Amino acid sequence: MTPPPPEYYGWGRALRARGPIHRPQNLRALDMLAPAFGMRRSYGDAALNSQGPALDMSGLDRFLDFDPATGTLTLEAGARIGEVAASFAPRGWIPAVMPGTGFATLGGCIAQDVHGKNHHHAGSFGTHVSEITLRQAGGEVIVTPGTALFQATVGGLGQTGVITRAKLRLAPCAGDLMVVTERRARNWAEHLAFLDGSQASYTVGWIDATATGSSLGRGIIEEAEFGRGLSRDRKHITRVPMDAPHFALSAPVVRAFNAAYYRRVPAAGRTVLKSMTDFFFPLDRIHDWNRLYGRRGFHQFQCVVPLAAAEALRAMLTRIANSGLASPLAVLKRMGTGRAGYLSFPMEGYTLAVDFPNRAAARDLIRALEIDTAAAGGRLYFAKDALAEGARIRAMYPELALWQQEVAKADPTRAFETDLVRRLNLRSA
C-alpha cells in the first residue's frame, strides 16, 4: 500500500501541488531529473510541480570548499544563505547579496537571481556567482559567467537543469553586527527623497501601506553598515503553532499595528545596533509566520518600475492604501541596474512589495496593480507571482526569447517545467 503523494505549497500557501518528492541526502543519491526546489521560500508556484515528481534539494546543503585568497566559497545547492552568513561573518566574510530570509538556499537564490537591501551598490545575487554546476539529461555541465547558458540559468527558474553546486564570491565585512540608522519618512515625497539620497551600503524603506491622504507613503527608512562588537543574536525562536483566524490581519488590526510600528522610531530618528540576523532576516525568528494568514494563505505583490515612473507607483500605492487590504509587511526600495540573467527581476527604479491575505478582493486588487505595472513600463517578480496573466508578464521580460532559446537546448524534453512555467506559458514562444 502506497500512501498518496504529499501536498506541498509555496511560501504564500495559496497555490499547492501534489506529487512525489525525492530528497537526496548527498549527490550519490541524486539519481533522477525533475524540477528542483530548496526551502520553497518563493511565494507562488515557482517551486511546485503538480504534474510529476520534484526534487527537494534541502538535504544537499554542505559547504564544500573555501579559498580565503579570493573569498570564494563552494557550496551544495541546498545550503542556506543565513547559515553561510552566520558561519562566515565572524571571520570577516559575508554573502555579497542576501535576500530577506536566511532560509533561502543557494540554488533558489540563483534560480530567482534574488536581490538584497544593497542592490543599488552590489547588484543581484547572480553577479557574485563565479561558477554553477548543473545536472542535465546528458550529465553534469559546468557553467561560467559570460555564457548564454549562465544568463539563462541565473534567474532561470530551474529550467536549464538541476543546480547541484555553485561557487559564490563572498564580500569582506567588518564583523557580524549592524549599525542601523532609522528615520521616519512622513509621506511619499519624503520617503523617495530619503531613498534617493541614501549613501549607506544597505538601505530599505518599510512602508505603511494603510496610510492615506497626507500620510500616504509614510514609513521608516533603515540605513545600515557592518560593524564589530559584542552584541549577540537574540536566540529565542518563536513558532506560529497553527493557522490564524481571518481577523488576525484585518484592516483595523493592521492599521493599529502600523501606526504603533511607525511611532516606535522617534520623530528625530535614531541609530541602533542590531545583530546581522535581526537586520537581514527580521522574520526568520518567527518560524512558519506564513500561517498568520490562515489556511487560505496570502499573496505578495512585488513590482519594480523605472525611476521616471515614480508617479505611477504613487498611484498604485494610493490604490493599495484605499483598499484597506494590505498587511503590515510592505517594503519600498530603490534598485540599481545590476542583474545577471535574461529573466532577472531587477531594473533601475523603485520596487514595492506588499503582502495581502488570499481573498477575492485582494486578488482583484493585485490584477489591477499588474495592469498598472505594465502601463508604467515595470516588471513583476517570478519569485512572488501567483496570479499574473501570462502574456502580460512575458512582455515585461524583453530577453525572454533568448532565454527560451537556451532552455530549449538545455532541456528539450521539458523535464524541468514547474507549475509557474506552465501557468505563465514561459517556455513557448
Add this chain to the structure above:
Amino acid sequence: MQYWIVLGATSGMARPFLRRLAIDGAALILAGRDMEELDALAKDCHLRGAPKVEVIPFDIRDDAAFPALVQKLAAVEGVLNLACFVGAMPEQSAIDADPALIDAVVTDNFTGPAKFLTLLAPVLEARGEGTIIGVGSVAGDRGRVGNYVYGAAKAGFATYLSGLRNRLGRKGVHVMTVKPGPVDTRMTAGKKLPFMASPETVAEDIMGGIARGANVVYTAKIWYFLMAVIRAIPEPIFKKLSI
C-alpha cells in the same frame, strides 16, 4: 577546548547538531561507516567553524575495534564529550518474518552503544568532566504493536543510560538521554507520522538540554506530555489500542 566524538555521525539527525557544535568552535571526531560521506561532512563542519575535524571508520557491530578507539580518546587534550546517534529501525513485519533480525536491532540500538560507553566510562570518570548524549526513542517508553522490538532495544538503552547517569553523575560527568519522537530523516522517509520534528529542532533541544544539565530530553517537546499520557494508560486498555 571542547572535543566531541560523535558515533553515527552520518545519520540525518546528527547533521544539524554537528553544525551547532562547529559554530560553537568545538573540535570534532566523526565516527561512522560511510567514509565518503564522513569526509564531506568533516569538510562542511570545518568550514562552518570547527577548528579540528577528524573522521574515524566505526561500526557499532564491530566491538573488537572499540578498545583502540577508547584508548585514542583517552589521550584527547581538552574536555571530552560523546554523542551517540547510532540506531536502526527495521520494519516490525520484517522482524516477525525473520526473528534473527532481533539480534541486530538489539546490537545497533542497545548493546553496541552500551559496550562502547562501558569502555569509555572509566576515562570520563577519571577526567571528572564531560557530557554523554545517548539518543533513545519515545518508542522505548511503551511497547507498541508497530515497533516493539526496536522499542525494547531503546528501552534497554534508556535504562542503561539511567544507570550510567547515576554512576557518572557523582563524578561530574553529565549523561543525557534524548528521546525523539518521529524525526524527518531518511529513517522515516515516505512515512506520515504525527508530531514530526525536524533534525534542526532535535539539535536545538539537545543544545538546550546540555546547557541546563537535563537528564532526559524529549524532542519535539510535546512528546514529553504525550508520553506521560501514553505511559499512564493502564495495560488492560493499552493492549487494545493501536497507537
